Amino acid sequence: MKRDPLILVALAVAVLLVGVAAAIGWGAGHYTNRVKTVGTVSSTASASVDPKVAAGAHDFVQFACAECHGVSGQGGVSPDVPALTEVGKALTVAQLTHIIDHGLGESANPTKPYMPVWGAVISKRQVSELVAYIRVGLPSVPDATPVAVPQNQGPAVAGAALYVRDGCINCHGPNGLGGVPNPLSPDKTIPSLSGAGFREEFNTDKKIEDFIRSGSVIGRAPIVSMPHWGGILSDTQLRELVAYLKTLK
Ligand code: HEC
Numbered sequence: 001m002k003r004d005p006l007i008l009v010a011l012a013v014a015v016l017l018v019g020v021a022a023a024i025g026w027g028a029g030h031y032t033n034r035v036k037t038v039g040t041v042s043s044t045a046s047a048s049v050d051p052k053v054a055a056g057a058h059d060f061v062q063f064a065c066a067e068c069h070g071v072s073g074q075g076g077v078s079p080d081v082p083a084l085t086e087v088g089k090a091l092t093v094a095q096l097t098h099i100i101d102h103g104l105g106e107s108a109n110p111t112k113p114y115m116p117v118w119g120a121v122i123s124k125r126q127v128s129e130l131v132a133y134i135r136v137g138l139p140s141v142p143d144a145t146p147v148a149v150p151q152n153q154g155p156a157v158a159g160a161a162l163y164v165r166d167g168c169i170n171c172h173g174p175n176g177l178g179g180v181p182n183p184l185s186p187d188k189t190i191p192s193l194s195g196a197g198f199r200e201e202f203n204t205d206k207k208i209e210d211f212i213r214s215g216s217v218i219g220r221a222p223i224v225s226m227p228h229w230g231g232i233l234s235d236t237q238l239r240e241l242v243a244y245l246k247t248l249k
């Protein structure tokens, strides 16, 4: 009996489709396996840490809380900055949220580090993650570690890393481009650290260094002010930050 050529074509297509389906299935299985493997590794490493707490540990690094309060809030950076290891037991969620949003004593003594106002800079979700992390005693979380500062590659390279590590980037934007809202301040945004206007006003290294060291209180919370970094950053780190800022267009 003579076969209809159309049926042959249909059969060939069917065989092809089965092949393709099998290939996709194998690929998908393969992919899922790899994803699973990765997932298993990280979930074992942080088995006992709630995801919200883990996120808080990352926020703590991202917003440079660790640079002032020490790794895992253990203190030891400056006598003016308290450890945070016990404060989670002493203060309520509402109190901790208020301190992070509004800062503490921002204008009491301009010669010392003060707790910055973060409300306009850190999202509500991230503040609640930070509070969750502080409330459980700031446990160590894998990979929640500050970016390393490259050594022996020159001050501008070190300064670029410090710009992230010290959290300048959260307030002044990537590459110092600015644009971060500060709604109740006169300028409505936190200033950029690049461009002709900045270079004109800050035309010597010393002016930039002095400003970072002293900070600048421009109003009460919820206005965000420039934190005081004297006693937190070394003179070398200040010079490195300045070298980096001078590379910005
Ligand atoms: C520039 C340094 C600096 C940075 C950055 C900083 N803090 Fe603080 N923080 C302080 C100082 C100084 C105090 C003490 C203020 C006071 O008692 O007047 C403080 C106090 C606190 C307190 C209250 C502690 C207590 O015992 O009452 C909490 C909570 C806190 N900071 C959380 C944070 C979190 C979370 C971050 C990151 C989003 C952060 N801080 C970033 C300097 C800093």
Ligand code: HEC
Pocket (backbone or CB within 6 Å): 116, 117, 118, 121, 163, 166, 167, 168, 169, 170, 171, 172, 182, 190, 191, 192, 193, 198, 208, 211, 212, 216, 217, 218, 224, 225, 226, 227, 229, 241
């Ligand atoms: C919590 C937000 C915040 C963080 C973090 C922060 N700044 Fe600022 N910074 C400000 C604000 C607000 C001003 C404006 C102060 C003023 O107008 O007097 C400012 C001003 C400055 C200025 C002067 C610019 C100008 O045009 O007035 C320099 C330089 C500067 N910051 C550098 C830094 C560096 C370097 C870091 C990191 C070590 C940093 N800032 C971290 C908020 C921040």
